[in-house]
Amino acid sequence: MHSPEDGKKHKTRRNFLGQALTAAGTAIAAPSLLNQATAAQTEKPAPGQGELSVSLNINGKQQTLAIEPRVTLLDTLRERLGLTGSKKGCDHGQCGACTVLVDGQRIYSCLALAVMQEGKQIVTVEGLAKGDVLHPVQTAFIENDGLQCGYCTPGQICASVALLDEVKRGCASAVTVDLTKPQLMNLSEAEIKERLSGNLCRCSAYNGIVAAVQQATGQTPPSPAAAMLVREAGVPA
Numbered sequence: 001m002h003s004p005e006d007g008k009k010h011k012t013r014r015n016f017l018g019q020a021l022t023a024a025g026t027a028i029a030a031p032s033l034l035n036q037a038t039a040a041q042t043e044k045p046a047p048g049q050g051e052l053s054v055s056l057n058i059n060g061k062q063q064t065l066a067i068e069p070r071v072t073l074l075d076t077l078r079e080r081l082g083l084t085g086s087k088k089g090c091d092h093g094q095c096g097a098c099t100v101l102v103d104g105q106r107i108y109s110c111l112a113l114a115v116m117q118e119g120k121q122i123v124t125v126e127g128l129a130k131g132d133v134l135h136p137v138q139t140a141f142i143e144n145d146g147l148q149c150g151y152c153t154p155g156q157i158c159a160s161v162a163l164l165d166e167v168k169r170g171c172a173s174a175v176t177v178d179l180t181k182p183q184l185m186n187l188s189e190a191e192i193k194e195r196l197s198g199n200l201c202r203c204s205a206y207n208g209i210v211a212a213v214q215q216a217t218g219q220t221p222p223s224p225a226a227a228m229l230v231r232e233a234g235v236p237a
């Protein structure tokens, strides 16, 4: 039989246990809540061991990340930022599936370290459209069947956007005939193929890709090869 004194002791013990558990729960929860609040305030994840804090401008948005110096731009885009438009084909600088624009120049993002891109403007295929309005090169790829499986397409499109800009700036290619003034309107099929030779397509959708670039340069018809296919199919051009 319990005396009133025992009940008091029980209550006290229960209260003590309850208070101890509450305190322990608060102690466990407090640091993580504090961490969340701090992260939300600063949006700067603290670098872990071997990591560096890097601020990258991607598609016009500044983002700060803690990453190891060995991480490529491609892996940062795909694995850390969810920008999976840029594809990993070879991861060796051989296929061009990972092509992005950095300060307007096309690069293989699988060969670029993310930590070296601070202060530069990075544009991926996700950043080419303006809201719902596609970039003219994207539209040209759709209208000329410049793709089959689509795996190489983001790289092809980024490379084509850079190609147009390079011609406008007067950059010559290995097959440019008149080195003094390469012109978009005079860009031959051979020129386009040469200038896109760093981007491979396993589906071999090259006719459509060339036609898309021709359309983007303002040329018509899009492609002699495409026109030939249309003729062979008996479809009015």
Ligand code: FES
Pocket (backbone or CB within 6 Å): 087, 088, 089, 090, 091, 092, 093, 094, 095, 096, 097, 098, 099, 108, 109, 110, 111
């Ligand atoms: S994945 Fe970068 S060149 Fe192939």
Ligand code: FES
Pocket (backbone or CB within 6 Å): 146, 147, 148, 149, 150, 151, 152, 153, 200, 201, 202, 203, 204, 205
């Ligand atoms: S469309 Fe399939 S790899 Fe180019």
